[in-house]
Amino acid sequence: MDPILISALDAARVLGASFAEARMVEERSESYEVKNGKPAQAASSVSAGLGVRVLVDGCWGFASAADVAKKSAAARVAKLAAKIAKASALVRAAEPVKLGAGGASGDLQYHTAVQEDPFKVSVEEKLGLLAAAEKRLHGPELPVTQAFLTVFRRRTSFANTEGAAFEQEITETGAGIAATAVRGGEFQVRSYPNSFRGNFATAGFEYVRAMDLAGNAERVSAEARQLLDAPQCPPGRRDIVLDGGQLALQVHESIGHPIELDRVFGTEAAYAGTSFLTTEKLGSFRYGSEHVNVVADATEPGGLGTFGFDDEGTPARRVDVIKNGVFVGYLSDRESAARLGLASSGAARADGWSRIPIVRMTNINLLPGAWKFDDLLAATDGGLYLATNRSWSIDDRRLNFQFGTEVAWEIAGGKLGRLYKNPTYTGITPEFWGSCDAVCAREFWKLWGTPNCGKGQPGQTAHVGHGAAPARFRNVQVGVVK
Amino acid sequence: MIGREKSFAVLDRALAELERAGAKAAQAQLSAGHNELTRFANNYIHQNVAEEDAAVSLAAVIGKRLGGAGTNRLDRAGIAQAARQAVAIAKQAAEDPDFPGLVAPAAAAPAPEVPGAYDQKTATLAPAARAKLVAKATQYAASKGVVASGKVANGAFELAVASSLGVRQYAAGSSFSAAATAMVEGAAGSEDWAAGSLAPLEARLAAFGKEAVDTALAARKPRKVEPGDWAVILAPRAVSTLVDFLIYLGFDAQAHQEGRSCLAGKMGTKVVSERITLRDDGLDPEGMPLAFDFEGVPRKRLTLIEAGVARELPHSTRTAKKAGAQSTGHSFGPLSSHGGLPLHVGLAPGDAGLEAMIASTPKGLLVSRFWYTNVAEPARAVITGMTRDGLFLIENGRIAGPVCNLRFTESVLDALSRVEAVGAELQGVGGEWDGGLTRVPALKLSAFRFTGATEF
Numbered sequence: 001m002d003p004i005l006i007s008a009l010d011a012a013r014v015l016g017a018s019f020a021e022a023r024m025v026e027e028r029s030e031s032y033e034v035k036n037g038k039p040a041q042a043a044s045s046v047s048a049g050l051g052v053r054v055l056v057d058g059c060w061g062f063a064s065a066a067d068v069a070k071k072s073a074a075a076r077v078a079k080l081a082a083k084i085a086k087a088s089a090l091v092r093a094a095e096p097v098k099l100g101a102g103g104a105s106g107d108l109q110y111h112t113a114v115q116e117d118p119f120k121v122s123v124e125e126k127l128g129l130l131a132a133a134e135k136r137l138h139g140p141e142l143p144v145t146q147a148f149l150t151v152f153r154r155r156t157s158f159a160n161t162e163g164a165a166f167e168q169e170i171t172e173t174g175a176g177i178a179a180t181a182v183r184g185g186e187f188q189v190r191s192y193p194n195s196f197r198g199n200f201a202t203a204g205f206e207y208v209r210a211m212d213l214a215g216n217a218e219r220v221s222a223e224a225r226q227l228l229d230a231p232q233c234p235p236g237r238r239d240i241v242l243d244g245g246q247l248a249l250q251v252h253e254s255i256g257h258p259i260e261l262d263r264v265f266g267t268e269a270a271y272a273g274t275s276f277l278t279t280e281k282l283g284s285f286r287y288g289s290e291h292v293n294v295v296a297d298a299t300e301p302g303g304l305g306t307f308g309f310d311d312e313g314t315p316a317r318r319v320d321v322i323k324n325g326v327f328v329g330y331l332s333d334r335e336s337a338a339r340l341g342l343a344s345s346g347a348a349r350a351d352g353w354s355r356i357p358i359v360r361m362t363n364i365n366l367l368p369g370a371w372k373f374d375d376l377l378a379a380t381d382g383g384l385y386l387a388t389n390r391s392w393s394i395d396d397r398r399l400n401f402q403f404g405t406e407v408a409w410e411i412a413g414g415k416l417g418r419l420y421k422n423p424t425y426t427g428i429t430p431e432f433w434g435s436c437d438a439v440c441a442r443e444f445w446k447l448w449g450t451p452n453c454g455k456g457q458p459g460q461t462a463h464v465g466h467g468a469a470p471a472r473f474r475n476v477q478v479g480v481v482k
Numbered sequence: 483m484i485g486r487e488k489s490f491a492v493l494d495r496a497l498a499e500l501e502r503a504g505a506k507a508a509q510a511q512l513s514a515g516h517n518e519l520t521r522f523a524n525n526y527i528h529q530n531v532a533e534e535d536a537a538v539s540l541a542a543v544i545g546k547r548l549g550g551a552g553t554n555r556l557d558r559a560g561i562a563q564a565a566r567q568a569v570a571i572a573k574q575a576a577e578d579p580d581f582p583g584l585v586a587p588a589a590a591a592p593a594p595e596v597p598g599a600y601d602q603k604t605a606t607l608a609p610a611a612r613a614k615l616v617a618k619a620t621q622y623a624a625s626k627g628v629v630a631s632g633k634v635a636n637g638a639f640e641l642a643v644a645s646s647l648g649v650r651q652y653a654a655g656s657s658f659s660a661a662a663t664a665m666v667e668g669a670a671g672s673e674d675w676a677a678g679s680l681a682p683l684e685a686r687l688a689a690f691g692k693e694a695v696d697t698a699l700a701a702r703k704p705r706k707v708e709p710g711d712w713a714v715i716l717a718p719r720a721v722s723t724l725v726d727f728l729i730y731l732g733f734d735a736q737a738h739q740e741g742r743s744c745l746a747g748k749m750g751t752k753v754v755s756e757r758i759t760l761r762d763d764g765l766d767p768e769g770m771p772l773a774f775d776f777e778g779v780p781r782k783r784l785t786l787i788e789a790g791v792a793r794e795l796p797h798s799t800r801t802a803k804k805a806g807a808q809s810t811g812h813s814f815g816p817l818s819s820h821g822g823l824p825l826h827v828g829l830a831p832g833d834a835g836l837e838a839m840i841a842s843t844p845k846g847l848l849v850s851r852f853w854y855t856n857v858a859e860p861a862r863a864v865i866t867g868m869t870r871d872g873l874f875l876i877e878n879g880r881i882a883g884p885v886c887n888l889r890f891t892e893s894v895l896d897a898l899s900r901v902e903a904v905g906a907e908l909q910g911v912g913g914e915w916d917g918g919l920t921r922v923p924a925l926k927l928s929a930f931r932f933t934g935a936t937e938f
Contacts, residue, residue, distance in 0.1 A: 033819050038577075038579065039548070039576050041550075042549055042572075042575045043550030043551060044551045044552070044564075044567050045537075045551065046552070046554070047537065048555060049535065049554065060528065062529070062532070064531070065534040066536060066537070067536070084518075084530045084531070084532060085530065086609075087520070087527075087530060087608070087609030087610045088520075088527040088528075088613070091522060091613050091617050092526055093528070094526075122574060123549075123574040131576065143742075182740070182742060185746065185747065186861050266524050266665070267524070267528050267631075268523075269631040270632045270633065270662070271633075273853075273870075274665075390857075391857050393866050393867050395854070395868040395870070395889075396853055396870050397936075399937055399938075400889055400937075402858075402889060402933075402934065426933070428937070458531065458533070458635070480934070
């Protein structure tokens with residue numbers, strides 16, 4: 001175990017902590033963008049530091065600092081954490097904090113399985129790959145063409161006063177392309193494989209090579225231009241099929257967040273909000289149709305929410321969330337799970353060294369059904385196929401949502417027909433999932449990475465995953481924008 | 483606090499390492515600070531945190547090639563490694579023919595220190611003092627049978643910029659924010675205060691939590707109303723959402739140059755009501771002042787909208803060169819792929835009081851704040867979001883009672899074209915995207931489009 005961690009825990013014990021955990025985290029990232037034939041971004045960053053969380057007199061305190069090369073600095077951080085915990089006791093809960101069962105004890109290790117280390121691929125090659133793809137986006141009425149690449153690595157050394165300890169290295173890679181078509185005062189964006197800089201996975205550079213960015217570029221540009229001429233998506237109630245990328249965000253906002261147990265208990269009320277999914281609903285509430293099966297699975301290889309241990313040291317696990325449409329499980333950490341007499345679901349995650357672990361998504365996956373995609377289109381005549389998220393919004397209890405996508409196609413004669421621009425759809429969470437009557441099969445199922453999930457104060461950004469295949473929803477309100 | 487002298491010592495070391503590694507020109511930026519935040523929920527403190535960090539961001543220039551690297555390892559080895567990385571990236575990057583070069587010292591005269599930007603009392607507020615403020619809110623809430631949540635936060639920051647061309651800028655500032663959300667019987671109310679220092683908020687904080695609790699109590703037992711076009715009175719926090727999105731969608735110079743701004747081709751024309759005047763002032767001591775940008779260029783005061791007419795755009799060196807203009811001091815730095823954006827926006831106050839706005843409304847809605855707003859159609863500045871923490875029906879010039887929350891889907895430009903009255907009192911509201919402060923009054927709009935309802 002790192003002597004800095006030992007120093008921090010020893011200092012916490014001396015200061016009266018009944019429990020303490022220390023995390024040393026180093027994050028490295030590289031970010032690249034080629035835009036309009038020129039490099040727009042090429043930069044790397046390193047951020048490292050120590051965070052110490054303590055329980056003193058049943059109340060929490062946390063402190064963190066970057067400059068902790070010396071053991072004395074670790075003790076200083078622990079001392080501040082204890083001082084803060086004592087201040088917490090000035091406005092304390094009726095009961096002291098109780099933690100449920102802890103993580104596996106002993107020194108454990110985990111690292112993302114990587115075939116090609118993305119940090120060892122030269123800058124020249126990375127930018128070259130992007131430039132080759134971006135060049136194929138060029139065309140008339142396309143003043144903005146972009147290719148993005150991000151690589152990220154987080155190394156964590158963790159220990160707590162219960163004897164749990166682990167070393168973990170998570171490697172993430174992501175990339176994408178986007179074309180913006182402009183005419184007059186209007187502009188339309190198409191992207192691949194997903195909007196907002198592409199798709200992301202815990203994987204090496206092999207993930208980017210397999211994307212075939214260049215091979216998709218001409219289609220992306222053509223669709224962006226076609227959207228300029230497309231009619232506005234007509235309003236009305238329609239049967240809709242969502243592509244995996246949009247469905248991933250639908251899962252994220254209307255399942256992933258409401259199942260966070262800290263929200264249910266009100267500890268995010270002032271910022272992220274609460275949840276309609278109150279505890280009496282566990283095990284009985286009909287969340288959706290029998291076709292809706294969802295798991296929280298931190299063990300799924302490649303997901304952006306895949307790891308060996310969460311930031312409380314709980315080993316990664318797969319937890320049922322919705323079984324045949326019935327709500328059966330929350331995302332939780334040790335503290336929130338204990339309030340229900342449950343074990344942590346292994347979802348305590350912290351954004352780097354300077355943040356505390358809070359309840360976050362892992363990989364919240366909608367399990368595949370049995371439909372072939374072409375069969376689903378053939379059985380949805382008069383419906384719409386909506387693809388690639390453009391915007392999202394949901395109320396603070398996670399009921400009323402509205403999403404926009406980059407594109408919609410009319411489904412006619414069993415095939416994708418006319419293109420529509422500016423599609424939106426809206427609904428109420430349980431009604432919407434209750435209207436799901438078809439989910440495509442495993443061969444159409446894919447993991448989507450969401451690297452920008454915000455929660456907490458001070459703000460934390462989590463990297464989470466969602467497995468999804470295209471699915472159909474009946475009688476949904478579409479096209480609310482005039 | 484690192485201080486001016488030590489900050490420049492770090493940056494000079496970084497510039498020397500960049501030159502040693504092969505950079506022909508270079509910029510180094512130091513961002514440092516500490517932040518502490520006490521969070522409460524269910525009437526007790528449940529999270530209580532502190533962080534301290536200092537990091538450099540290095541830009542290496544070789545001809546028209548640019549590479550960047552950042553690190554918070556500020557020892558000799560850490561900085562040297564980052565410098566080598568920045569240069570290695572620059573060497574392997576393709577040339578950028580549009581790179582305007584680093585800012586010349588003539589364009590980056592030392593920016594003035596803004597009086598009061600750094601307040602020692604605010605920066606060093608102790609955890610026990612934050613807890614005392616929390617207790618005000620939780621005790622008042624408990625006395626009314628209400629559950630309170632929120633935060634009290636304080637901190638300090640330092641920003642220093644230096645370049646091999648001789649640019650040198652330094653600023654320090656403090657920050658304070660306190661927010662409370664109260665919940666009772668399924669209803670909610672909230673309040674949110676932010677400023678560079680405690681002093682301007684002390685009167686408000688004397689009754690911290692009262693507004694949130696009283697609003698929640700008034701919001702109990704809401705009735706449902708139908709979505710549709712409603713006259714609205716928007717409290718300052720709701721106005722700040724509209725202003726923040728107008729800035730984001732309309733005042734990015736790069737987006738203008740690429741034709742993807744909602745105000746592209748509309749500068750110099752009337753875009754919203756003549757009652758709207760919008761300014762950006764990085765030197766305003768009432769905001770969270772920062773006198774220069776991340777290229778070291780002093781921030782110019784801008785009139786973004788004057789009596790409804792779109793006037794000035796914020797520029798970085800890059801967008802200014804393309805526009806044949808001068809940087810206005812609104813860059814995010816030479817490594818940023820974004821254009822300049824204003825961070826210190828204020829909507830000019832009018833002369834209306836909130837009570838008078840309500841009294842002059844036969845039928846409408848009073849909106850406390852919006853929530854989870856996002857862009858639905860960027861070209862028309864259409865955004866969508868929910869109301870939250872108190873939505874009230876106004877009938878015959880009086881508040882008739884609470885109503886269930888609604889979803890809006892509306893063009894910011896259209897909404898701000900329907901302004902009937904502008905409030906006299908300004909409130910500083912933390913920016914939509916964490917950082918900066920938007921200072922706005924309440925507004926009365928003749929119509930605002932609600933498109934959906936939720937269940938509470």
